[in-house]
Amino acid sequence: MARALRYLGQAAVYLLIAILLGIFSDSPAYLAFPRDQALIKLSLVHSAQRKVPCRKLSAEELAELAPNMRKPMSCSRERLPLWLEVRLDDRLLFSKSLPPAGLSKDGPARVYHRIPVAPGRHSLSLKMRDSARTEGYDYQLDMEVELEALQNLVVDFRPESGGFILR
Amino acid sequence: MTLGIKGGMRTGFLWIEDWLDRAFGPAWNPLYHLGALGFFYYWIVAASGIYVYILFDTGTTEAYDSIEYMTVEQWYLGGVMRSLHRYASDGMVLMMVVHMLREFALDRYRGNRWFTWFTGVPVFWLVIASGITGYWLVWDKLAQYLALATTEWFDWLPIFGQPIARNFLAPSLLDDRFFTLLTFMHIAVPLILLLVLWIHLQRVSRSRIHPARGLALGTFAMLLALSLFKPAVSQGPADLARIPAEVGLDWFYLAGYPLMDIWSKGALWAFTATLTLIVAVLPWLPPLRRVPAAVVDLKNCNGCTRCTEDCPFNAVSMQPRTDGLPFEWEAAVNASHCVACGICAGACPTSTPFRRASDLVPGIDLPDRSLRQLRDQLEQAAAALSGKARVVVFGCDHGVAPRDLALPGVAALSLPCIGALPPSFIDYVLSRDLADGVFITGCRKGECYQRFGQRWTEDRLARRRDPYLRARVPRERIGTFWAAPTNRRRLVQAVESFAAGLGAPPPAPGGPERPVGAPEASTEEAAAHG
Numbered sequence: 001m002a003r004a005l006r007y008l009g010q011a012a013v014y015l016l017i018a019i020l021l022g023i024f025s026d027s028p029a030y031l032a033f034p035r036d037q038a039l040i041k042l043s044l045v046h047s048a049q050r051k052v053p054c055r056k057l058s059a060e061e062l063a064e065l066a067p068n069m070r071k072p073m074s075c076s077r078e079r080l081p082l083w084l085e086v087r088l089d090d091r092l093l094f095s096k097s098l099p100p101a102g103l104s105k106d107g108p109a110r111v112y113h114r115i116p117v118a119p120g121r122h123s124l125s126l127k128m129r130d131s132a133r134t135e136g137y138d139y140q141l142d143m144e145v146e147l148e149a150l151q152n153l154v155v156d157f158r159p160e161s162g163g164f165i166l167r
Numbered sequence: 168m169t170l171g172i173k174g175g176m177r178t179g180f181l182w183i184e185d186w187l188d189r190a191f192g193p194a195w196n197p198l199y200h201l202g203a204l205g206f207f208y209y210w211i212v213a214a215s216g217i218y219v220y221i222l223f224d225t226g227t228t229e230a231y232d233s234i235e236y237m238t239v240e241q242w243y244l245g246g247v248m249r250s251l252h253r254y255a256s257d258g259m260v261l262m263m264v265v266h267m268l269r270e271f272a273l274d275r276y277r278g279n280r281w282f283t284w285f286t287g288v289p290v291f292w293l294v295i296a297s298g299i300t301g302y303w304l305v306w307d308k309l310a311q312y313l314a315l316a317t318t319e320w321f322d323w324l325p326i327f328g329q330p331i332a333r334n335f336l337a338p339s340l341l342d343d344r345f346f347t348l349l350t351f352m353h354i355a356v357p358l359i360l361l362l363v364l365w366i367h368l369q370r371v372s373r374s375r376i377h378p379a380r381g382l383a384l385g386t387f388a389m390l391l392a393l394s395l396f397k398p399a400v401s402q403g404p405a406d407l408a409r410i411p412a413e414v415g416l417d418w419f420y421l422a423g424y425p426l427m428d429i430w431s432k433g434a435l436w437a438f439t440a441t442l443t444l445i446v447a448v449l450p451w452l453p454p455l456r457r458v459p460a461a462v463v464d465l466k467n468c469n470g471c472t473r474c475t476e477d478c479p480f481n482a483v484s485m486q487p488r489t490d491g492l493p494f495e496w497e498a499a500v501n502a503s504h505c506v507a508c509g510i511c512a513g514a515c516p517t518s519t520p521f522r523r524a525s526d527l528v529p530g531i532d533l534p535d536r537s538l539r540q541l542r543d544q545l546e547q548a549a550a551a552l553s554g555k556a557r558v559v560v561f562g563c564d565h566g567v568a569p570r571d572l573a574l575p576g577v578a579a580l581s582l583p584c585i586g587a588l589p590p591s592f593i594d595y596v597l598s599r600d601l602a603d604g605v606f607i608t609g610c611r612k613g614e615c616y617q618r619f620g621q622r623w624t625e626d627r628l629a630r631r632r633d634p635y636l637r638a639r640v641p642r643e644r645i646g647t648f649w650a651a652p653t654n655r656r657r658l659v660q661a662v663e664s665f666a667a668g669l670g671a672p673p674p675a676p677g678g679p680e681r682p683v684g685a686p687e688a689s690t691e692e693a694a695a696h697g
Contacts, residue, residue: 006189006190006191006192009186009189009190009191010190010191012190013190013191014386014388014389015389017258017261017386018390018392018393020261021254021257021258021261021390021393022254022393022396022397024257024417024418025253025257025399025417025418025419026399026402026415026416026417027415029414029415029416030414030415030416030424030425031412031413032312032316032410032411032412032413032414032428033411033412034412035412035413038410039410041336043330043332043333043336045329045330045333101328107328108329110329110330112319112322112330112332112333150409150410150412151408151410152407152408152409154336154337156336167336167337167339
């Protein structure tokens with residue numbers, strides 16, 4: 001009788017552990033993103049133009065350099081900050097100056113930003129300035145987008161492909 | 168505040184252990200095998216993982232498909248293996264967390280035990296990292312959520328040239344080779360974990376990495392039944408074009424993920440780093456009062472190795488003789504490992520209170536609590552005893568406090584561990600008629616604070632381990648009862664019952680004979696159910 005009770009007690013403990021493992025291995029479910037929203041994800045990496053433009057060295061300047069160091073152009077390392085602006089239906093969603101990466105500020109500017117938006121048809125406007133200009137934009141894309149709930153619209157940037165890319 | 172929390176946790180653990188003792192017995196009590204169970208789960212995870220790996224295909228769509236195949240088509244083997252892989256992993260986290268909490272509650276992490284605690288902290292994170300990389304491999308909606316959330320969290324650190332989360336922007340950007348890399352990580356991290364576990368156990372001798380067979384069988388049967396009853400399943404294929412809204416989190420591994428949505432990434436890093444740091448430095452918050460380590464007296468050490476054999480913390484080693492005496496070895500104490508439990512002194516054959524011609528200086532002893540002091544205390548306490556059944560109780564600092572045994576005719580003495588009691592002291596008490604009986608107590612059966620004190624004591628009394636209790640000592644005048652501090656009432660009953668038995672007439676010739684050195688079964692049984 002005592003032995004049966006002991007086995008019963010052991011079974012109860014194993015059952016309790018099994019319930020713990022069984023339940024908490026995948027529940028309760030976690031709502032990671034609202035079901036009635038879509039997402040615009042800004043994710044781009046791009047180097048703005050150099051802060052000081054490259055300059056062609058004169059023959060005298062080249063002669064002063066060691067033979068193995070004679071590159072015709074002299075370029076500063078530091079890059080300009082990138083200006084990025086995102087509007088949805090004329091509503092400003094993102095507007096920021098993105099600094100170049102690196103201790104010498106010679107790396108690309110980068111952004112990774114999530115913007116939940118309501119699903120539906122929207123006019124999306126993307127603008128970027130990667131030069132020293134203060135008026136206008138170097139890249140611009142205006143288009144209509146149809147977003148479904150839970151859709152993930154990625155805004156990327158590839159200058160070799162002409163600028164902004166929507167994925 | 169901390170003491171209050173720790174005290175409450177300690178009482179809670181002792182109470183649960185008490186109940187588990189009734190169901191499992193001390194040999195199978197899961198709380199006494201938490202580390203060993205963690206190891207056991209690790210091997211189940213490894214074995215089931217090898218099978219899952221055979222069927223697993225690395226590729227953006229192949230990964231999910233291959234896991235679906237083993238879950239659905241081959242549910243009877245592949246599905247069970249996958250489920251065992253998951254549930255044993257969860258069990259590992261459960262055992263690990265309870266193990267940490269229990270070591271904290273029982274104050275077994277400070278002083279020279281800091282090393283084992285400290286190296287346990289990376290073990291925790293390596294286990295969690297192993298689990299997360301495993302969940303990525305499934306490449307279902309949960310994996311997608313984890314991949315994005317984890318990489319976004321890591322991108323907060325200014326160490327990556329490009330955000331690593333950009334790898335998951337679109338299906339076309341995800342390369343099959345990424346899964347090869349992930350598979351490598353999912354194998355490499357657990358292997359590193361094994362290495363750190365080996366380091367974790369460096370300061371404990373005879374570490375118990377295998378649970379009792381019955382417990383192992385029971386826990387495996389439980390995992391198998393759970394795998395059949397509720398198989399682990401995927402949560403739909405990952406689709407980077409859509410956001411996974413609701414995910415079924417494995418809360419054993421992923422409980423921290425919702426914090427990413429509540430706090431900023433930086434705040435979560437700060438929280439994680441602070442929590443890790445606090446847990447890592449807990450052994451010094453506050454530090455344990457330093458007790459001087461055991462010291463060797465070479466004039467009395469013949470290099471017999473018993474102290475080395477019995478030390479629970481690898482603090483005593485043997486080295487070539489340095490004093491010119493004609494012995495090959497001498498004992499040497501590593502003070503940074505020694506917890507001053509005194510088990511080495513209890514094992515030393517020179518630790519005999521009968522010595523009168525020379526002073527009682529064993530080959531190895533504790534400077535603060537020497538055996539000479541113990542003999543003086545014993546003689547003083549015994550001299551005050553009177554009555555028909557005088558009992559000397561030897562207990563330990565971690566069981567029931569000796570002051571709680573203030574019974575008439577009973578003198579209680581406390582040692583740092585019951586293993587510090589040389590068997591010759593029992594002989595000394597009875598042969599010198601200092602008392603009519605000797606009662607031995609200590610931590611609860613199967614769970615010695617100093618790891619082996621209770622086990623070595625039982626073996627010495629039963630003449631299974633050197634130094635033996637001399638055969639001439641009448642076993643019927645020795646009682647034992649192992650009790651946690653919360654079992655005071657039962658211990659008192661056991662001592663009273665033992666004392667009452669001392670006055671009873673001796674058993675009739677031909678009656679049942681108790682094995683030499685075996686505990687007083689009647690006393691213990693009666694008290695255990697009292």
